[in-house]
Amino acid sequence: MIRIILPQHLRALAHVGAELKLDVEGRPTLCSVLDALEARYPMLRGTIRDQVTHARRPFVRFFACEEDLSHEPPNALLPDAVASGAEPFWVVGAIAGG
Amino acid sequence: MSGVRVLVGTRKGAFILSADGKREKWDVSGPHFAGWEIYHLKGSPVDSNRLYASQSSGWFGQLMQRSSDGGKTWEPVGNKFVYDGVPGTHQWYDGTPHPWEFKRVWHLEPSVTDPETVYAGVEDAAIFRTSDGGQTWQELPGLRGHGSGPRWQPGAGGMCLHTILIDPSDPGRMYIAISAAGAFRTDDAGKTWRPINRGLRSEHIPDPTAEVGHCVHRIAMHRSRPGVLFMQKHWDVMRSNDAGESWQEVSGNLPTDFGFAIDVHAHEPETIYVVPIKSDSEHYPLEGKLRVYRSRTGGNEWEPLTKGLPQKDCYVNVLRDAMAVDALDSCGVYFGTTGGQVYVSSDAGDNWAPIVRDLPAVVSVEVQTLP
Numbered sequence: 330m331i332r333i334i335l336p337q338h339l340r341a342l343a344h345v346g347a348e349l350k351l352d353v354e355g356r357p358t359l360c361s362v363l364d365a366l367e368a369r370y371p372m373l374r375g376t377i378r379d380q381v382t383h384a385r386r387p388f389v390r391f392f393a394c395e396e397d398l399s400h401e402p403p404n405a406l407l408p409d410a411v412a413s414g415a416e417p418f419w420v421v422g423a424i425a426g427g
Numbered sequence: 428m429s430g431v432r433v434l435v436g437t438r439k440g441a442f443i444l445s446a447d448g449k450r451e452k453w454d455v456s457g458p459h460f461a462g463w464e465i466y467h468l469k470g471s472p473v474d475s476n477r478l479y480a481s482q483s484s485g486w487f488g489q490l491m492q493r494s495s496d497g498g499k500t501w502e503p504v505g506n507k508f509v510y511d512g513v514p515g516t517h518q519w520y521d522g523t524p525h526p527w528e529f530k531r532v533w534h535l536e537p538s539v540t541d542p543e544t545v546y547a548g549v550e551d552a553a554i555f556r557t558s559d560g561g562q563t564w565q566e567l568p569g570l571r572g573h574g575s576g577p578r579w580q581p582g583a584g585g586m587c588l589h590t591i592l593i594d595p596s597d598p599g600r601m602y603i604a605i606s607a608a609g610a611f612r613t614d615d616a617g618k619t620w621r622p623i624n625r626g627l628r629s630e631h632i633p634d635p636t637a638e639v640g641h642c643v644h645r646i647a648m649h650r651s652r653p654g655v656l657f658m659q660k661h662w663d664v665m666r667s668n669d670a671g672e673s674w675q676e677v678s679g680n681l682p683t684d685f686g687f688a689i690d691v692h693a694h695e696p697e698t699i700y701v702v703p704i705k706s707d708s709e710h711y712p713l714e715g716k717l718r719v720y721r722s723r724t725g726g727n728e729w730e731p732l733t734k735g736l737p738q739k740d741c742y743v744n745v746l747r748d749a750m751a752v753d754a755l756d757s758c759g760v761y762f763g764t765t766g767g768q769v770y771v772s773s774d775a776g777d778n779w780a781p782i783v784r785d786l787p788a789v790v791s792v793e794v795q796t797l798p
Contacts, residue, residue, distance in 0.1 A: 338462055338487060342503065372503040376487035380507050388486040422486040 331357055331407075332417040333366060339377070339420065343370040348417060357412050359391065360403035377420055392419040431753045432497065432795040433761055434478065435769055436465035439787035441480055443498045446782075448755055450773040453782050459501065460492065467748055467791045468498075469535045471542035475795050479545055479561060481532035489531050493561045504561035508532070508549060511568035517551065518580035527551045527571070534748060536591035539598055546617075548588035552579060552605040554617065567617035570603065575622060575639040582606035582642050582661075583707075589747055590646045594653040602656065602671060607632075607642035610658070612671050623671030627660060644687045645747040649696035657699050657726070659689040659747070664701055666726050677726020682713050688750035692775060693758040697725040700752075700760060700776060702745040710765075711742035719762070721776045735779030736770065743768070748791035755796055763789025 331351045340346065353365045360383070367374045378385050383403060385391070391398040394408045394416050410416035433444040440458030459465075463482045471477040478494040480501070489508065492501045514527035530550040538544035543560040553571055555564040579586060590604035599616040602623070609624040622639050632640045642661035649655065658665040658674065662685050665674040678684035683703045692698035699722050705713050712718060717736040720729040743766035753759035760776050763769045767786040772779045 336486075338484065341461075342490070372490075375489065375506050381509060386486065386488060 330414045331362055331365075331411060332414055333362070334417045334419045336420060336422040338422070339373060342372055342376070345370070350414075357407045358404050359398065359401055359407065362407065362418060388423040390421045390423055392421055393417070429755060430797045431755070431759060432470070432475075432797055433751075433769065433771075433782070434468040434470065434498070434791075434793040434795070435763055435786065435789060436467050436480070436748075436791035437763075437767070437787035437789050438464055441465040441468055441482075442783070442786055444769065444782050450755075450759055450771055455783060456498065458787075459498070463490075464531075465790065466531060467534050467793075469537055469793050470497075470795045471537040471545075472539050474542040475797055477537070477542040477560075479535045479537060481535055481547070483531040489529075491532070491561050491564075505557070505563050508547075508555055508564055509566075510553060510571070511566040515571070515576060517576055517586060518578060520581060522580075524577065527553075527576075530585060533587045533589045534591055536593060539593050539595050546591050546593075546601070548591050548603060550585045550587040551581075552586045552588040552608060554588055554591065554603055556617065569613070569618050570611060570620045573611070573620050573622070575608070578637075578639050579605060579608035580640065590643070592646060592648050592653075592656075594648075595650045596653055600653070600670070602646060602648070604643040604646050604658075606644065607661075608639045609641040610643050610646060610656075610671055623667075624674070625672065626667075626674030626676075627665065628663070628676075629661065631661075645689050647689045647691050647699070649691040652696045655696065655725075657689050657691060659686050659701055661685065661707060664689065664726060677722070679722070679727035679729055681720055681729050686745075687747040688745050688762060690750045690752055690760070692760075693752045693754045694756075695723070695758075695775075698723050698775070699725065700750065701729075702750070702762065704744060710744040715740045715742060717741040717743065717764075719760070719772075719776055719779075732772070732776040732779070734777065735772075735781075741766075746790055748793075749789050751792050751794040753794045753796045759794065761792050761794055763792045765789065 430447045435442040440461045442457035445454045466481045468480040476497045480492040482490040516524035519525035534548040536546040547555045592602040594600035604610045611620045627641045645659045654670040656667040664678045666677045686704045716738045719732040743764035750762040758775045760772045765788040769782045
C-alpha cells in the first residue's frame with residue numbers, strides 16, 4: 330500500500346483528504362504509482378504529467394524520504410520506505426508565481 | 428418571471444451572478460474552482476442548465492468542467508487535447524519557427540442545436556470539437572491545414588483562438604479569430620477554412636494588408652443578420668457586410684480605437700458596444716474614465732455611456748471575452764474588468780451599476796437569459 334500526498338488543488342479535484350492510499354502491484358516505481366493514481370482518480374489525468382508523453386508537468390515535483398525524485402526516470406524504483414507505506418510519496422506544486 | 432444568469436470567469440475562479448428580470452438584486456455564487464484560472468464559461472443555447480467551463484493553471488494544466496444543473500454542481504470531463512497529425516510550426520515572436528504546443532482553452536462555443544456538442548478555441552491556435560458532452564475532443568484540422576499556419580504568430584497574450592461564432596441560420600458556417608493571425612470562415616462545418624481579412628490594415632506587421640498576421644481581438648454578430656460582422660482589432664473597429672469577404676473601418680469618432688471587447692444589442696442589430704482602451708501598451712481607459720461607447724448606426728457615430736461608471740482614477744482593462752448582452756425586452760449589457768468589477772446596464776447602456784466590485788481580475792463574462 331502506497332501513501333500519497335497531493336497538493337491542495339488536486340485534493341479538491343479528486344475529492345480526497347490530505348493523504349490517500351493506493352494498492353500498487355509489484356515493486357512500485359514512479360510510473361506505476363502514477364498509473365495507479367490516475368486509474369483510481371481519472372480526473373487527475375493531465376494534471377501531474379502529460380497524457381501522451383507522460384512527461385512531468387514543469388511546475389510539479391515528486392518528493393519522498395526527504396529526497397527530490399522529480400528527475401528520476403519513470404521506471405525508477407521508489408524507496409523501500411515508500412513501498413512499505415512507512416513514508417508517503419509527495420506530489421508537490423512548485424512554489425512559483427501566484 | 429424571467430431572469431438572467433451571468434457566468435464570470437476570473438484569474439482565481441468562476442462566479443455565477445443571478446437575478447430576476449429587473450436585474451437589481453443579485454445572488455453571487457462562487458468562487459467555483461477556487462484558485463484556478465477560468466478563461467471561459469458558457470451555457471448551451473438549447474439547454475440552459477448545461478454549462479461548460481475551461482479551468483486551467485500553470486501548475487496543473489487544462490481541465491474541463493461540465494454542469495447539468497445550471498452551475499450548482501460540476502463534473503470534470505475530458506481534458507485531452509492532441510493536435511491532429513504532426514503539429515508543425517508557427518512563427519515565434521522573433522519570427523523563427525516554433526512548434527505548436529497546446530497550452531489552454533480560451534473559448535467555448537456550444538452548438539446551437541445540440542447540448543452535447545461544443546467547439547473549443549485553444550492556444551496554440553486551433554479549434555477542437557466534442558460531440559459527447561466534453562468527454563473527448565477532436566481537432567478540426569482543416570483550420571491549421573489551411574496552409575498559412577507557419578505564418579501565424581502569437582499576440583502578447585499568446586497565440587490564441589479566442590472567438591468562435593456559429594451562424595444560427597446555417598450551422599455549417601462558422602467564423603473564428605486568432606491573435607495574431609486574423610479571422611477565418613468555414614462554410615462546411617469546419618472541414619475547410621479560409622482567411623477573411625481583406626480590408627484589414629495593421630501597421631505593425633511587415634505587410635499591413637497581408638492575408639494573415641492581423642491581431643484581431645474580437646468579432647461579434649447579431650443572430651438575425653449573421654452575415655454582418657463587427658470586429659475590434661488591435662487598433663481599429665471594423666465592419667463587414669458580406670460575411671467577412673471585405674471589411675471597412677467604422678472607428679469614426681471614437682477617442683481611441685484600440686480595445687478588446689465588442690458586442691451587439693440583442694434586439695437592434697445596428698447597435699454595437701465597445702470599450703475604448705488607451706493604447707497597446709497602456710491597457711486602461713483614456714483619462715481614467717471608464718466609458719462604454721455605443722453606436723446606433725452600426726459604427727462611425729459613437730456616443731460615450733458614463734452614467735454609473737467611474738469617471739476618474741479608473742485604470743482597469745476590459746478583456747476580449749468580458750462583455751455580453753442578455754435577451755430581455757430591455758436589453759441588458761454586461762462587462763467585467765481586470766479590477767474585479769462586473770457592471771450591468773439593464774437599459775441598453777444608458778445607466779450602469781456594479782453587480783460586484785471586488786472579484787479577482789475578470790477574464791470572461793457570458794449571460795444566459797432564463798425563461
